[in-house]
Amino acid sequence: MTDTRRSLFRRAAGALVGLVALAALPAAARAETTIDDIISRGKLVVAIDTTTPPYGMLDSQMQPTGFDVELAQMIAKTIGVPIEFVTVTSPGRIPALLTDRADMVVSIFSITAPRALQVAFSIPYASQSSVVLAPKSVNIKSAKDLVGLKVGVTRGTGEDGLLTAQAEANPGIEILRFDDYASISQAMLSGQIDAMGGGDYGDIYLKKSAKGDDFELKYVLKTFYFGIGVRKDNLQLLQWLNTFIFTVRQDGTLDALSQKYRKTPLPTLPTF
């Protein structure tokens, strides 16, 4: 019995060493996932975040819905395969792609050059401004007015970067980092923070609560453009996505989506 146990242990140890060795291998060419691979596999796996209304959220039947979710469903329908959603949090979006858990991320993924070192972005399909939200009773017009206040942000979002920079320039701003949008909204409602960084969609989210009308947009930090993220080596998939976004931008489909979920027309979007 000891022998069996020892050999089992040895095998497990061997497997572990093998895994570590595999992980340490330098990046050889990773197999590219093409459109044809997705079609022959018979499903499209899309990473979404269901805590980012109105882009990704759960409806009353607990099914994913929202601007990003419906866009992802259109992509799957156009390719002609069923869709499978993988839910991720905002910090989990890049890891979801790098670890092959999803073919693409459609989740208010702002196009930034540092992120593009890890993943590839499509041309933008929507844009959104990062803003500072706070109760109407608080007078805030710029970063200087935030000194001495607690400001909540979602860790790793654009607002986090922008407000952290403003806090460095204006000592006295306390930044509290939460893991998702629901937590900062909750912290805002329970008075644990004095102001929050969010998208201008944040208004819609807070407005759903009983005290929602007490909050307003204070100032705009920056405008972000959202792209669909894919693994860097999936160039063919990326090219197809760019074509797809071009067509839905031209034929009014995206504008209709924007009206449906964001209650505003689609802004003019640049292309790169």
Added chain:
Amino acid sequence: MQYVFQFGPILDRWPEFLYGAARTMELTASSAAIGFVIGIAGALGRSFGPPPVRKAIGVYVEIIRNTPLLVQLYFVFFSLPLLGLRLSSDQAAILALSIHLGAYATEILRAGVESIPSGQIEAAKSLGLKRGQIIRHVIVVPAVRAVYPSLTSQFILQLLGTSIVSAIAAEELTAIANNMAMQTFRNFEIYIVIAVIYFVLVRLCDLLFRLFSHVLFRWKT
């Protein structure tokens, strides 16, 4: 799986890891100290207190042990302000962690207290020991010694459990790592580094506990 590891830029930021590890130990030590006191009081109350006290402690222990720590954290941080108690992230984290550990320590120490034969307490009484002396020398110290391994492993669970307090924006090792991950996108390397740091912290605590046991309990069972 192919991935190019780049630890250089991560390890260059070692002061941040050090700060995170110090914060983790601070949260663990303060909540463990409070939790241990709650545990001693809870165990004595549950073993020797009047029935209503026993009942109340039982309710506390069952509520805490049957709900997730994350929910307890959310409750302290997000819900208590609505009842008028506003705590900062760190205060809320320490409070929730202490209450959490207190419940487990109560049960562990109660087992220790119950392992003391009633004859031993009677013997102490007949020797003329005072009530305080009996509680300290005849009940608490032998009880703690009897359950010392369980207590220390609960402490280590507490240390590892602090990794979720970033959910209420408290800063510790995992929160620091998550911040860094968002700045560098080197999640893989960062999580490996903090896993190693947690491992080392736990081993160090384990070593300390062994040294303590030699000092605290001079006689063998």
